[in-house]
Amino acid sequence: MMETLTRLWRKAPQPAVLQLARSRDSDWAGSALPQARRRLCREIRRKVPVADAALDKIVRLTGEFIVQSDDALVEEELRRFCREIAIGAGRQGLRGFLEQYLNSLLTDGTAVAEMIPAADGTGLGAVLLCPAESLAVRRAENGVGLRFYAARDGLPGEEVRWPELILYTPLDPDAGEVWGHSVLEGLEAVSRVWEQILRSTAQNFERAGSLRYAVTYRPGEGERINPREVAETMAREWRAAMDGSSGSVSDFVAVGNVEIRVIGADSPILDTEVPVRQLLEQIIAKLGVPPFLLGLHWSTTERMSKQQADLLTSELERYRSLLTPVLRRILDTHLRLWGHTAPFAVEWQDISLQDTAELAQARYDNARAAVLEEQLTEKGEIV
Known part of the structure; x- marks a missing residue:
């Protein structure tokens, strides 16, 4: 067989002489x-x-x-x-x-x-x-x-x-x-930049999503306390208040000047919209696919223009x-x-069906023009 x-299998004719090197x-x-x-x-x-x-x-x-x-x-x-x-x-x-x-x-x-x-x-x-x-x-x-x-x-x-x-x-x-x-x-x-942005964003949300608190106690003037004992007591009571079961509410009661704040709450999360869009523009420009075909709606009136259709075709x-x-x-x-x-x-x-419809419309317009021209010629209105 x-x-x-x-x-x-019919082989094509082969060249007889090669004058220039083909490899690097x-x-x-x-x-x-x-x-x-x-x-x-x-x-x-x-x-x-x-x-x-x-x-x-x-x-x-x-x-x-x-x-x-x-x-x-x-x-x-x-x-x-x-x-x-x-x-x-x-x-x-x-x-x-x-x-x-x-x-x-x-x-x-x-x-x-x-x-x-x-x-x-x-x-x-x-x-x-x-x-x-x-x-x-x-x-x-x-x-x-x-x-x-x-x-x-x-x-x-x-x-x-x-x-x-x-x-x-x-x-x-x-x-x-x-x-x-x-x-x-x-x-x-x-x-590489895309991956770094996504990884950093995931880490930031992982840290910000799981809130961590800083509990600070400032004793009053002349108040004599054991710092270690107070810290252990506050940590134990705070943990008990935070570990309450679902549906139950626990209170944390303290005496004195106690400050509770979320760690990192004052640090804003970086806005990634601009750099991510710049990266997406680079990717789309390289691959030549219109953005709305990928679910990216950067403009409320964006649609495929004739030039975009010709380029994609x-x-x-x-x-x-x-x-x-x-x-x-x-x-x-x-x-x-x-x-x-x-x-x-x-x-x-x-x-695409859009191309077919446009071609059909063009053929229809040409046919109508030909019929009108023939009718006018018969009437002698066109020489």
Whole structure:
């Protein structure tokens, strides 16, 4: 079956000469540097709920897709495949796999998956997302292709025997590099300050919420007392008054000049609204998601303007352009193993109903204008 896959897979022509060096320091993408970046970005997403919610919104707003083909049999088979393909953990559906793939791409900067042929050789049996650390990547000798190696504990092992079954997508790789960059890179300082503010606020409220009292007794002039005995007596009686059971009221009675105050009551709690909003603005600007989609209502009249809609749409179209080649490769591999090579097209649905309504209104206005122009032309009012 693997020999059949090799014969069916058509390789693109390879360049003959490479004149410039493509690497900076090392050809390996599975080095410690990208692994450390991935761990850091995952930690940022785990500790900053706004960043996690923004990435989830991006994944969900990417939308649905449909497969079309002039061959009715091929179209029916591809749509069945998109619905029923196994993607691991008991889940099915190519849409769910693309969500996992895009999630990994945004968080880790690199997405890795493997296509598993069916045991009977009649198509693909599963498409599984793999951890980015499970694959080491090296640039091929021609400087264009890639060579894949199974990695374990961060170290590259044997070269993958069937690289045609590996799906690998880097996000915004630098010149000469083969690994991508997470959209969360650059938020390290912001997330650190965010965590410090939240931790300090929690500690302040923990201390201020559990009130502590200072009881001060000042003896009068000429009054002779045993300070230690008075302190022990007052502490015992105060503790008894404060430890009263629920529903009971205890009084603390003292003779003389006794002052009771809450420790720290004179110290105001720092206002965190301004610094937290500044941090949120940095996060939202980096991820490109409108704030009201994340439940942040900074203005009573805030709504998505046409410019914001265009920017968000262009951002989502960019991610679709990264997913479409992966999707086409999966479907093409399944068709070849199934024994067909009919052409097909992947059509993404409109990102929002608002866009659909605007397009429909524009078509309606154009149609009305055409009808009016035709009527006026017939009457001779337009030359």
